[in-house]
Amino acid sequence: MSEPFSVNQNPFDLLGLAVSYAIEKHAIERAYLARIASAHPDRVGDAGAIDAAALNDARRCLLDDESRANAVLRVLGGPSASEDRSLPDGFLMEMMEIRSAMEEELNEDPESARVKWGRWGAEERGKYADEFRRRIQDPDSLGACRTILNAWRYIERLIEQLDPGYDPARADFR
Structure with a gap:
């Protein structure tokens, strides 16, 4: 969105x-x-x-x-996604490994893979939402909150791409 x-x-x-x-x-x-x-x-x-x-x-x-x-x-005056593109340490490497495993499983058994990775995505979404909820209480953590939201957005993109009707030309990449 x-x-x-x-x-x-x-x-x-x-x-x-x-x-x-x-x-x-x-x-x-x-x-x-x-x-x-x-x-x-x-x-x-x-x-x-x-x-x-x-x-x-x-x-x-x-x-x-x-x-x-x-x-x-x-x-609250925190940085926007365009002002701060930071991600948690090791996040991109982890996502590359996950994406590779996801693509392999989608090729082998698409339905089971969509269910499995959809659950994984929902769990990850929940973790980032919980972490944001905790961190936003501290006015000194606005930068950390942006990092959390950047990672959360990445997870949302992975979830969107599990949809068999996913069209990258029409995707919302905020």
């Missing part, structure tokens, strides 16, 4: 929510519904339609764990 917000936009503010990674999805939905009802064009005229689009983008951003993490980091 791409980041729909400019550096100056804050999806938490748009929905009236506190900046937090550990926000429940039902709270996001509740805030969205309250805001979207007040932005209906019948109530506010043409200006409300623009607000509704921004509210839809904010909702979409905050419902996605990775996008929400990126939004939290951005709002």
Whole structure:
């Protein structure tokens, strides 16, 4: 999922929510519904339609764990992915080995490999989400949080590529 917000936009503010990674999805939905009802064009005229689009983008951003993490980091003043491309030590070598094993298994037994590597990807996603959740509490760890998010994005790409309908020409490589 791409980041729909400019550096100056804050999806938490748009929905009236506190900046937090550990926000429940039902709270996001509740805030969205309250805001979207007040932005209906019948109530506010043409200006409300623009607000509704921004509210839809904010909702979409905050419902996605990775996008929400990126939004939290951005709002707190952390580096963007384009400003800091760092990855954990040894990460790329490990990913090269995993990709090689994944491709070999996909060639041998695609269905079993997709299940196996999909589970692996979900576990890795969870590890990075948990690590981000812990680290974002420390204002001195914003750089480390960016490194976590960069690795997380890499894992998401691997998961996307397991889809038999995956088309790299149409992929979202934030």
